[in-house]
Amino acid sequence: MRIATWNINSITARLPRLLDWLASAQPDVLCLQELKVAADAFPQEPLRELGYESVVSAGGRWNGVAVLSRVGIADPATALPDAPEYEGVVEARAAAATCGGVRVWSVYVPNGREVDHPHYAYKLEWLAALKETAASSAPSPSPFAILGDYNIAPTDQDVWDIALFDGATHVTPAERAALAALEKSGLKEVYPRALKYDVPFTYWDYRQLGFPKNKGMRIDLVYGNAGFDAAVQDAYVDREARKGKGASDHAPVVVDVDV
DNA sequence: ATGCCGGGATGTTCCCGA
Numbered sequence: 001m002r003i004a005t006w007n008i009n010s011i012t013a014r015l016p017r018l019l020d021w022l023a024s025a026q027p028d029v030l031c032l033q034e035l036k037v038a039a040d041a042f043p044q045e046p047l048r049e050l051g052y053e054s055v056v057s058a059g060g061r062w063n064g065v066a067v068l069s070r071v072g073i074a075d076p077a078t079a080l081p082d083a084p085e086y087e088g089v090v091e092a093r094a095a096a097a098t099c100g101g102v103r104v105w106s107v108y109v110p111n112g113r114e115v116d117h118p119h120y121a122y123k124l125e126w127l128a129a130l131k132e133t134a135a136s137s138a139p140s141p142s143p144f145a146i147l148g149d150y151n152i153a154p155t156d157q158d159v160w161d162i163a164l165f166d167g168a169t170h171v172t173p174a175e176r177a178a179l180a181a182l183e184k185s186g187l188k189e190v191y192p193r194a195l196k197y198d199v200p201f202t203y204w205d206y207r208q209l210g211f212p213k214n215k216g217m218r219i220d221l222v223y224g225n226a227g228f229d230a231a232v233q234d235a236y237v238d239r240e241a242r243k244g245k246g247a248s249d250h251a252p253v254v255v256d257v258d259v
Numbered sequence: 260a261t262g263c264c265g266g267g268a269t270g271t272t273c274c275c276g277a
Contacts, residue, residue: 009276010266034276036266061267062275111277151277159277170277205277206264213262217277243261249276 001071001100001257005031005147005220006241007108007203007250011064012037014248015046021241022050025254028071029099031106031147035064035092042066059092065108065148071100081133084125086110086118093126101259102228103137107148112169120169123151127178131185134223138186143228143259146187149250150221154179154189157199158218170219179221187223192235192253200237203250210249211242220253231257 004027008014011032022030030052035042039058047054051070057078058064067073080094096105107130112123130146137144152175156162165171183189194200201216210216222235234256242251 013266034266061269111275113275113277153277165277168277203277204261209261209263211261219277239261247261249265 001029001102001259002027002254003029003102003104003145003147003257004252004254005033005106005222006252007033007149007220007248009034009248009250010036011043012041014246015043017241017246017248019046019050021252022052025238025252027254028069029102029104030068031104032066032068033064033106033108033149035059035066036061037064055095055097057092057095063092063108065092065095065106067095067097067099067104067106069097069099074098080107080126080129082129084122084129086122101142102257103140103142103144105133105146105148107146107150109149109151111151112175115167115169115172123169124174124178127175131178131181134182134187135185138225140225141227143225143231143257145222145224145228146182147222147253149219150179151219152176152179153217153219154221160201160215160217170217182223186225188226188229190222190224190229190232190235190255192237195236195239202237202253204242206249220250222253222255228257231259233258
């Protein structure tokens with residue numbers, strides 16, 4: 001089974017590229033983030049024509065996540081249990097489904113903006129809620145994984161120049177401690193192959209030739225429980241999808257599992 | 260080569276992303 005995650009930065013703007021990518025990469029399950037679409041504008045029909053059912057948590061202009069599956073959907077969820085609110089709202093940042101026997105979460109972790117911004121405290125609260133979900137599901141003998149845009153670079157090597165991130169979000173000890181907490185809960189990161197260069201970045205800013213100069217970040221991550229990790233056959237970042245006009249600023253992470 | 264930001268609403272400007 002092929003499972004992938006991709007921050008597509010607007011499913012409306014990206015629909016032609018999304019449909020092309022589904023047809024060529026042939027994932028069985030795809031976790032999407034940053035849909036930037038209202039629930040009633042989610043493109044169910046063209047996805048259904050390619051054989052995909054969807055669990056959608058749509059937030060309108062911002063956020064929005066989904067799980068697409070062509071191997072069935074059971075026990076759908078459209079929010080993280082005990083998800084914290086931001087400015088009085090539970091944002092559309094998590095969706096889950098059991099697809100072909102694998103429990104899959106698609107998550108869009110809050111950005112944090114600046115370390116002294118309320119959004120950063122919210123980010124850490126959100127990650128604490130995510131850890132609770134991880135801790136309750138990781139012991140399951142069935143494969144379980146949380147895929148998505150974590151907005152955290154796990155190590156200093158996961159950004160193109162750590163010196164430029166002094167005092168910035170995405171690299172702080174507290175954020176990395178949240179990833180360590182997921183591992184303590186029984187999850188392990190699935191590290192993708194690099195198809196080019198040493199570090200498999202997943203995001204490159206649109207500005208200042210970020211992609212051609214490979215000024216990227218590795219922030220789209222896959223964490224799985226023991227059953228999932230044991231089933232992994234291959235994993236890679238499909239940087240081809242970042243090329244050309246009309247690309248998302250993120251590339252998909254693809255994981256092949258033998259389940 | 261992959262080429263100098265893009266998306267969407269509050270709309271012709273602003274907020275957000277990381």
